[in-house]
Amino acid sequence: MVKAFKKLHGxxxxxxxxxVGRMMETTPSGPGELFTQTLIDQFTRIRDGDRFWFENEDNGLFSxxxxxxxxxFTLSYVMxxxxGKKMNDDLELQDDVFTVSQDGACSLKMFFNESDLEKCHKPKKYNFFKGSEIxxxxxxxxxGLLPFCKSL
Incomplete structure (x- = not known):
């Protein structure tokens, strides 16, 4: 792949x-070094630029x-x-809501099947020009007459 990129870019x-380079270095185990650094930089800038961020001591919002x-706080705590549900009630919420546990409370009991979806409706067509021809x-x-008006 590197040889093909070198050839493509002279x-x-x-x-x-x-x-493209960030996407090319991404592996099945996660993003590569450049992509990781870009993500860290962007999230740091978003956090530091947010005056209401809870870690910002200058805003005086939190002690x-x-x-x-x-x-x-975790996302599962917030959820x-x-x-109003607690862990392992009928909600079956695990501590780490960002990963799927095969053996935990949130195990995959049923795989998603396309037949479970409701049928899509055909998109409606609109004629935005109709009625505005004149x-x-x-x-x-x-x-078109503007150039002629200047000469008058």
């Missing part, structure tokens, strides 16, 4: 687009104790409080 890999308490003709006629 032997100079520095001409490879950064987005030190409240910031420490917020550091212990439990919003839904104004369209008038506008383009006026625009």
């Amino acid at each position: 032997g100079d890999l520095s001409k490879v687009d950064m987005f 030190e104790e409240e910031r420490k308490a917020l550091m212990n 439990q409080n919003i839904t 104004p369209y003709i008038i506008i383009w006629t006026c625009l």
Whole structure:
């Protein structure tokens, strides 16, 4: 693949687009070094640029104790409080909601099947031009006559 990229870019890999290069270095185990650094940089900038971010001490929104308490919140904790359900109730919510556990409370009991989807409707077609033919003709006629008006 590297040989093909060198040939495509005249032997100079520095001409490879950064987005393409990031995607090319991504492996099944995760993003490569460039992609990882880009993600870290972007999320750091988003966090540091957010004046309401809970770790921002200058905004005065949270005390030190409240910031420490917020550091212990997880997405599963937030979801439990919003839904009013607790772990392993009928919600079957695991601690780490970002991964799928085959043997945990959230094991895959059924694989998603296309037959479970409701049928798609054909998209509607709209004619945005219908009913505006006369104004369209008038506008383009006026625009076409503008050069002649300057000479008067």
